[in-house]
Amino acid sequence: xxxxxxxxxxxxxxxxxxxxxxxxxxxxxxxxxxxxxxxxxxxxxxxxxxxxxxxxxxxxxxxxxxxxxxxxxxxxxxxxxxxxxxxxxxxxxxxxxxxxxxxxxxxxxxxxxxxxxxxxxxxxxxxxxxxxxxxxxxxxxxxxxxxxxxxxxxxxxxxxxxxxxxxxxxxxxxxxxxxxxxxxxxxxxxxxxxxxxxxxxxxxxxxxxxxxxxxxxxxxxxxxxxxxxxxxxxxxxxxxxxxxxxxxxxxxxxxxxxxxxxxxxxxxxxxxxxxxxxxxxxxxxxxxxxxxxxxxxxxxxxxxx
Amino acid sequence: xxxxxxxxxxxxxxxxxxxxxxxxxxxxxxxxxxxxxxxxxxxxxxxxxxxxxxxxxxxxxxxxxxxxxxxxxxxxxxxxxxxxxxxxxxxxxxxxxxxxxxxxxxxxxxxxxxxxxxxxxxxxxxxxxxxxxxxxxxxxxxxxxxxxxxxxxxxxxxxxxxxxxxxxxxxxxxxxxxxxxxxxxxxxxxxxxxxxxxxxxxxxxxxxxxxxxxxxxxxxxxxxxxxxxxxxxxxxxxxxxxxxxxxxxxxxxxxxxxxxxxxxxxxxxxxxxxxxxxxxxxxxxxxxxxxxxxxxxxxxxxxx
Numbered sequence: 071x072x073x074x075x076x077x078x079x080x081x082x083x084x085x086x087x088x089x090x091x092x093x094x095x096x097x098x099x100x101x102x103x104x105x106x107x108x109x110x111x112x113x114x115x116x117x118x119x120x121x122x123x124x125x126x127x128x129x130x131x132x133x134x135x136x137x138x139x140x141x142x143x144x145x146x147x148x149x150x151x152x153x154x155x156x157x158x159x160x161x162x163x164x165x166x167x168x169x170x171x172x173x174x175x176x177x178x179x180x181x182x183x184x185x186x187x188x189x190x191x192x193x194x195x196x197x198x199x200x201x202x203x204x205x206x207x208x209x210x211x212x213x214x215x216x217x218x219x220x221x222x223x224x225x226x227x228x229x230x231x232x233x234x235x236x237x238x239x240x241x242x243x244x245x246x247x248x249x250x251x252x253x254x255x256x257x258x259x260x261x262x263x264x265x266x267x268x269x270x271x272x273x274x275x276x277x278x279x280x281x282x283x284x285x286x287x288x289x290x291x292x293x294x295x296x297x298x299x300x301x302x303x304x305x306x307x308x309x310x311x312x313x314x315x316x317x318x319x320x321x322x323x324x325x326x327x328x329x330x331x332x333x334x335x336x337x338x339x340x341x342x343x344x345x346x347x348x349x350x351x352x353x354x355x356x357x358x359x360x361x362x363x364x365x366x367x368x369x370x371x372x373x374x375x
Numbered sequence: 376x377x378x379x380x381x382x383x384x385x386x387x388x389x390x391x392x393x394x395x396x397x398x399x400x401x402x403x404x405x406x407x408x409x410x411x412x413x414x415x416x417x418x419x420x421x422x423x424x425x426x427x428x429x430x431x432x433x434x435x436x437x438x439x440x441x442x443x444x445x446x447x448x449x450x451x452x453x454x455x456x457x458x459x460x461x462x463x464x465x466x467x468x469x470x471x472x473x474x475x476x477x478x479x480x481x482x483x484x485x486x487x488x489x490x491x492x493x494x495x496x497x498x499x500x501x502x503x504x505x506x507x508x509x510x511x512x513x514x515x516x517x518x519x520x521x522x523x524x525x526x527x528x529x530x531x532x533x534x535x536x537x538x539x540x541x542x543x544x545x546x547x548x549x550x551x552x553x554x555x556x557x558x559x560x561x562x563x564x565x566x567x568x569x570x571x572x573x574x575x576x577x578x579x580x581x582x583x584x585x586x587x588x589x590x591x592x593x594x595x596x597x598x599x600x601x602x603x604x605x606x607x608x609x610x611x612x613x614x615x616x617x618x619x620x621x622x623x624x625x626x627x628x629x630x631x632x633x634x635x636x637x638x639x640x641x642x643x644x645x646x647x648x649x650x651x652x653x654x655x656x657x658x659x660x661x662x663x664x665x666x667x668x669x670x671x672x673x674x675x676x677x678x679x
Contacts, residue, residue, distance in 0.1 A: 087578040091475040092484055098472065099491040102550065105506035108516060112509060124519030125509045172399030175392040183389065187396060194403055197659045199410025200651030201634050202644065206416055207409045210427065228402050259391040288499035291610065295639065306499045310615070313504065317618060339514065346505045353497050361490045365554050 106350070113137070113343040120339050136340035140348065143337075147345060149301065150308040157221045157304060158286040165282035166275055168228045170236050174263050177240035188237075195230040205295055220296035221304060226285045232278045239274035240267065276363050287353065305349045312342060417652040421644045437649040446633060450650070454629040457537070457613075458605045461544055466598060468549040473556035474582055492550025500547075500611030507543060507616055531622040540627065543616055544609070555597065559590045592673045599669045603662035606630060606654050630654045 104127070112125050116133035123130050140147055175181045176188055199207075204224065214220040244267065252262045268275065293307030303311060316336060337345065417437055419430040441447055472492065479485040495503075510516050511529040518526025529535060563586065571581050587594075608629035617627040628636075630650055637647035 084578065088478055091478040092482075095472070095475050095479065095488050095492075096484070098550070099488050102492050102495050102546065105509065105546075108509045109506055120514060124514035125512075125516045126520065127516070168398045168402060171395045175396055178387075178392065180387045181389065181392055183393075187400075190400070190403065194407040196662050197411065198407065198655055199413045200648070200655040201631070202638055202648040202651040203410040203413025203416055204406075205638060206421075206427065206644075206648075207405075207413050210423070211409070212405070224406065227406065228399055230403075233399070259395065263395065284497060288497075290499060290501045290615075295635075306501045309505065310501045313501070313615075313618060317620075343505065343509070346502050350498055350502055354494075357494060357497055358490055361493060364493075365489075365558070 109343050109346060109350075113340055113347050115340055117338045117340055133340070136338065136344035139337060139341040140344050146300075147305075147308065147348075150303045150305045151348070153218075153221070153302065154287060154304040154306070157218070158283055161222050161226060161286040162279050162283045164222075165227055165232075166279050169232050169278055170268065170271070170275060171263065172228070173233050173236035173240060174259075174267060176233070176237045177244075179246075188234075191230045191233050208296065215296050216299045216302065218302060221286075221289070221292055221302070224292050224296070226282065226289065226292075229281075232281060236271070236274050236278060239271055244270050273363070273366065276360070277366065280360050280364055284353075305345075309342075309345060309349060312337065312345070316342075414648075414652050414655070416644065417648040421648070433645075437645040438653065441646055441649040441653065444646070446628070447650075449625065450628050450630050450633045453626065454608050454631075455605060457540065457608060457629065458601070460537075460541055462598065462601045462605075464541065464545065465548060465552055465601075466594065468545055469552035470556055470594070472549060472553035473560055474586065476553065476557055477560045477586075478578075493554065494550075495547045496551035500609075500615045503543065503547060503611075504615040504618060507539070508618065511539070530618060530620045533623045533626040536617060536623055536626045540612060540616060544612060547612075556590060556593065559593045560586060563589050592675075595672050596669060599665040599672075603665040604658065605661060606657040608632075610635070 107127055108125055111127055111129050112120060113136050114132055114134060115126065115129040116131040117135065119130040172187075172191075176184050176191075178184065198204075208220070208224055209215050212219075212223075214223060248266060248270075249262060252266050257265070288306060289304065290306035290310045293302070293304055294310060297303065297307060300308075300311070319336065413427070416427060416430075418432060418434060419427070420433045420436075421427065422430045476485055476489065479488070508515065511518075513526070513528070515526075515529075517529075527535075529539070567585050568581055571585060576584065608631045610631040613627050613629045613632045614635065617623045620627075631654075634647050634651045634654070637643045637650065
């Protein structure tokens, strides 16, 4: 009897622990979500209500003016959006091709110089020249300032981490006998890579594509360093620039009291939040589908680089 | 049999393999190796009209200026202190989340919660800055709703920012950071917990005596890796979230933001490159040291 009792108490305490975990995690998830709700709410609140009552989780007065503004400004905002999509697509594709092609020879045990090239890659993960040197090299030698290449090339085209990730996958998950067979059939290396290796390494390719895609979509720093021409802004660069302009203006207006902010065609608070909203939207839509892959990728990559 | 041997003996033609690596090699040289030589800029008085090679050498003068400037102490202090808080707090937060998520296990809630807590890590820091502004700005939620009018002008009060930035950092990264621990925990043999339960171990005891010891190597590895990066900071977090506000430099300026501002805002290449090279070299030394430590603690987890 006593034993049953203590067992019961035990099960209860286990259950209680589980319940506490659930509550804390739900609270944490709410903490993660709330800022987004504030953003959405602000984007559909009437501007006067925003001015008078500030940001609210539930709109005081509904209005879709902010999104109408986006539509009216579709030339600039649409262009930024278009540039972001193009750069993300091209950048991600190039990244995946360059990374996986580089990883293939590294995975071949009969390729003797592989140790040298592995070190060549690995060293870039240990040491870097720093931002200033990168900036000078890209602008003074390659003159990428204010070209679309500035959004594509610096930093994101290939990373040592991803090369090692793909190499490990090739080594661990693709039987050498298949490659051997293809070679005996007289397939060229390029053909083996295209016809055998790529189809077999889909999971790791998706992971790399996802890391690269995220990096390109969310990038603002390349634009901040290398782009001053507003026609080449990506959506995040556009948002960043907007923020800076507003800050500059508010500084000026606090110096010269009574300046007419409305006269300068800066987007309203709601409109700013609406632009942020459309920048987040694609990530929000795609993320639930890729998050399982992403977790796998983090695990493969984290266990051993 | 004979033919297999011959096939194996046949010398591999390296040329196509090297050709396949060529784009990657070219990129690494341009993006990573040339800047390494670009470090020399820090030892020169860069004159754009004379070019990098033509500019005169000034030895360690740039570094002397940097070390003497009053900013130097501040940026090193901020970078290291923030990193220490982020490393210790971040590890604890991610571990706690991992334990709780593992406890929820295959429950439906876990499936819904997992993507939600990882999501903040997926958006750009520019947008995070907008979100933070929604709370802290003049018309922000905190000033208008929580403090009912007698608001605080957050963007000109440096004393609050260590807390704000730490909170934002955890909001963004803690969920994502827990993934690696959740994966490690999922590999633990359930039988161990069953046995402990039979012996009457409470949940807390199970965590302390089973979970933590088993994942300790992973914790150590993550800790040491982040110690290797203690001289770098999350550039976006420190530049964007405080909205580049000059009034906050005292508590928000780190090496990375200093390098950026010196180069792009003040046009002071020598200071910028000195700080940037200082960061690279310290980073390299620390990565080597931390790897040495990992090799001592757990040889299998070391990077090399």
